[in-house]
Amino acid sequence: MTQVKSLADLRKIKDDLQGKMGLREKSNSPESLVQIRVAMATCGIASGAKQVMEFFMEELDKRNIQAVVTQTGCMGYCFAEPTVEITLPGQAPVVYGYVDTAKADSIIEKYIKNGELVEGIIPVNYETIQK
Amino acid sequence: MAKFKMHLLVCSGTGCHASESELLLQNLKTIINDKGLDTEVQVIGTGCFGFCEKGPIVKVMPDNTFYTQVTPNDAREIIEEHVIKGRKVNRLLYVNPETQEHISDSKHMGFYKKQLRIALRNCGFIDPENIDEYIARDGYEALAKCLTEMTPEQVIEIMKKSGLRGRGGGGFPAGLKWEITSKSVSDEKYVVCNADEGDPGAFMDRSILEGDPHSVIEAMAICGYCIGATNGLVYIRAEYPLAIDRLKIAIDQAREYGLLGKGLLGTGFDFDIELRYGAGAFVCGEETALIHSMEGKRGEPTMKPPFPSVSGYYEKPTNVNNVETFANVPVIINKGAEWFASIGTEKSKGTKVFALAGKINNVGLIEVPMGTTLREVIFEIGGGIKDGKKFKAVQTGGPSGGCLTEKHLDTPIDYDNLVASGSMMGSGGMIVMDEDDCMVSMAKFYLEFTVEESCGKCSPCRIGNKRLHEILDKLTKGNGTLEDIDRLKNLSYVIKDTALCGLGQTSPNPVLSTIDNFYDEYIEHVTDKKCRAGQCKALMQYVIIAENCVGCTACARNCPVNSITGERKGVHVINQAVCIKCGACLEKCKFNAVVIK
Incomplete structure (x- = not known):
């Protein structure tokens, strides 16, 4: 193991670990970050939700966007899998259907970065008991 | 590098360890591996x-x-349901005792809502056996800043400005202590970490060492830099095997990284840490006794002055601080004195960790800003009294502290308010008592502890506490007189004034504070020969109410000393001369016929 010889060395170790620890750090304050939920039930996974989730995690990281990516169960829109729910800070969640990596890319570029809606939104027409 | 999308944090503290969390951790890891999820899900043992x-x-x-x-x-259900299918396992979620609602997010639990975690910032968040995780949370950055950008005087100035006071009980300003030790002239000085946590029910120091050992190591090195010491010693009780293991691993890792040893972080500053084990004597938490014990002598206190900051370990200037005090240091350096001083009350800054124990719903370790009221701690964080019973008192400060009652519930907790209320901060143990606890017995319990733990060097403590205990024992057996209560008080004052060290000077506190707050109960024990809580066995009787007894013989069959007689289907009677008051009859009777009188 190399020795830590300066503050810069220390910061380097810290930065290297951001990816690993970031997951935990972020979940301490999810409300202030972009939250992305990928439906990962059988139907979702069969339609490629796993790749989409990985794409989100890697690309958000690369493009330096602070976000929490989690998986959830089936949202019920099995006809439109993979489905992804995006919650921008302080806004109501928006659900996108038929998300492949290309779609995910435009969601990141347009919706997450600029708040511009992208085609393929599934209108949410139900209420949950928590509300 | 594998990119994990999910972390499973499993508590590996002593408490959970005892409930098989180690096996749980192993099971989770095995199942994750079996399912080929090991590149996606990481399982981490935390503090x-x-x-x-x-x-x-x-x-x-x-x-x-x-x-x-x-x-x-x-383990299997969590992985198959939550990890793979994204469905939370409802039955394992925390249930709010008031609304019976399942709460999944810890931030919505009353227990965590009011807490502010500074000393415990990394406990339950990082893997204590992995230095990298500590570094990722700004670990060792404070040390690096101190060594490369600041002079020792500047660091001490920050410590003084922050208002951090000793968390071991005394509440002496930490910055001032560092300054005094730094000004003592000597060829060698020492930094000592007091991890001899002895108050019954307190376990915050153990948890910090188990959950975040690097924070203490880093702070000791900073302290060494400030006072001019190159050697650090941790005096830790041998009863804390897990804390010792984790500390040893942490020290080795720090050495490997060059954060302990020769030339820290490329500077000319040397600092290393060794462990010293205590055999578990309560008095060794007192700093002079602790130092003697480390020198291999008997763990007995000596008169102060000279203070250890002038003449301590092998007569060299020694700075002794408690674990929790140290754990606060790196954050103060990183975030600044003003930030720390903005938390808390006028004279007590920052937060305090409390160990909640006794008749309270949420037993555990909490950290709140100074100035939080007892009511918030007990009823909001602690979830109130067990089984819907009535709150009676809370003992703070362990055997050196006193009890606080209902009238103190809205007092903001800080060093000075607690002293003014007749108790003290101590190391932060909080034992909550309900209506079933007898205050005379409680005082007796603590005296039993001090009598046992007194080192015997000075007579007020050695003989005085013994006499206090005898009088209390007499009261609980129903043989006390009113003069005994006065005698208790007078003797208590004498011991407080004349004992040599903190142990003796504070040992009568539980007696005095219970007499102050629960004088009626003492009188009842003497004049009515009654113990309202039903705890003093000599002052109570188990009696069978004839109208309720159906003659089922359950009590007679379960009485270990055959003190109950009566015909089948006839009324039973307890022979008081034989009864040992074990309570078995009360437990077995299904007809509420057995009562305590």
Whole structure:
């Protein structure tokens, strides 16, 4: 193991670990970050939700966007899998259907970065008991 | 590098460890591996989450799901349901005792809502056996800043400005202590970490060492830099094997990284840490006794002055601070004195960790800003008194402290307010008592402890406490007189004024504070020969109410000394001369015929 010889060395170790620890750090304050939920039930996974989730995690990281990516169960829109729910800070969640990596890319570029809606939104027409 | 999308944090503190969290951790890892998820899901053992009442705890990140009382057999369900299918396992979620609602996010639990974690910032968040995780949380950055950008005087100035006071009980300003030690002239000086946590019910120091050992190591090195010491010693009790293990691992890792040893962080500053084990004597938490014990002598205190900051370990200037005090230091350096001083009350800054124990719903470890009221701690964080009983008192400060009652519930907790209320901060143990606790017996319990732990060097403590205990014993047996109560008080004052060290000077506190707050109860024990809580066995009787007795013989069959007689289907009677008051009859009677009188 190399020795830590300066503050810069220390910061380097810290930065290297951001990816690993970031997951935990972020979940301490999810409300202030972009939250992305990928439906990962059988139907979702069969339609490629796993790749989409990985794409989100890697690309958000690369493009330096602070976000929490989690998986959830089936949202019920099995006809439109993979489905992804995006919650921008302080806004109501928006659900996108038929998300492949290309779609995910435009969601990141347009919706997450600029708040511009992208085609393929599934209108949410139900209420949950928590509300 | 594998990119994990989910972290499973499993509590590996002593409490959860005892409830098989180690096996749970292994099971989770095995199942994750079997399912080929090991590149996606990481399982991490962490320090204590504080919610020991409901352990073992598993926290799932990033969705912040908080599972309680998880057994090794639940591992499969968590992975198959939550990890793979994204469905939370409802039955393992925390249930709000008031609304019976399942709460999945720990931030919505009353237990965590009011807490502010500074000393416990990393406990339950990082893997204590991995230095990298500590570094990722700004670890060792404070040390690097101090060594490369600041002079020792500047660091001491920050410590003084922050207002951090000793968390071991005394509340002496830490910055001032560092300054005094730094000004003592000597060829060699020492930094000592007091990890001899002895108050019954207190376990915050253990949890910090188990959950975040690097924070203490870093702070000791900073302290060494400030006072001009190159050697650090941790005096830790041998009863803390897990804390010792984790500390040893942490020290080795720090050495490997060059954060301990020769030339720290490329500067000319040397600092290393050794461990010294205590054999578990309460008095060795007193700094002079602690130093003698480390020197291999008897753990007996000596008169101060000279203070250890002038003449301590082998007569060299020695700075002794408690574990929790040290744990605060790196954050203060990183975030600044003003930030720290903005938390808390006028004279007590920052936060304090308390160990909640006794008749309270959420037993565990909590950290709150100074100035939080007892009511918030007991009823909001602690979830109130067990079984809906009535709150009677809370003992703070362990055997050196006193009890606080209902009238103190809204007093903001800080060093000075607690002293003014007749108790003290101590190391932060809080033992909550309800209506079933007898205050005379409580005082007797603490005296039993001090009598046992007194080192015997000075007579007020050695003989005085013994006499106090005898009088209390007499009261609980119903043989006390009113003069005995006065005698208790007078003797208590004498011991307080004349004992040599902190142990003796504070040992009568439980007696004095219970007499002050519960004088009626003492009188009752003497004049009415009654113990309202039903705890003093000599002052109570088990009696069978004839009207309720159906003659089922359950009590007679279960009485271990055959003190109950009566015909089948006839009224039974307890022979008081034979009865040993074990309570078995009361427990077995299904007709409420046995009562305590």
